[in-house]
Amino acid sequence: MGREDDAQWREKLTREEYKVLRQGGTEAPWTGEYVDEKRRGVYRCRACGSELFASDTKFDSRCGWPSFWTPLAGDKVKLLEDNTLGMRRTEVRCANCDSHLGHVFYGEGWDNPDDARFCINSISLTLEPAEDQA
Template sequence: MGYQVEKSEEEWREQLSPAEYNVLRQAGTERPFTGEYTDTKTVGVYKCRACGSELFRSDNKFDSHCGWPSFYTPLAEDRVEYIVDKTLGMTRTEVRCGNCGSHLGHVFEGEGYDTPTDQRYCINSISLTLEPAEE
């Protein structure tokens, strides 16, 4: 897929910290309950930490108690891309930034999520930056 933001891996390494690079460019994950946005209630827009694309709104964030920030829908479907992930002996749906291809987390579906979409976008805090709404 051609992204609007395309950089070499060397350019990404220069831009991102080692921890950011591990998650955003190598599909790593941060430990549960350690991310800066896990329990955040601040009103605003969550952006891709790699390219700044607006991805999620705070009014679509909910407490899933899974250890990572959870949203029930992206800002718009073209903001994210879905990839089948068969690592760790299971099939999951990886979520990537639609603008730069950076790994964000995974989306899970099921009636048990008690959200308007029956989905939980489980996103790494380190993949995001929060732009608080103006008061």
């Protein structure tokens, strides 16, 4: 699915999914289903199904949300300046359907090529486990 109107999104998504994906909300830390997920596979956008992150880029940042050091490809997500809540952050959105996924933070000292932490809401994702992990 690509871009739907608001009524279609409300019909397709649960109230919690809609709040995060379409209204830019955030799930509470340590409550998401993928925080401690270890299975291999591909994480897709829960709204449209686009492939976003690979499990081999997921790492334990101890922040309460799933963290990845890079998306599958640069064109899978779009990054937007976010100055809400009195903070300067970079919002991560699905490039296909424009759903809110979370935020990316740089310069925290992570041992990955871009020193990046894509902090993504579990409710924004679905895991498609690798065939040997299902």
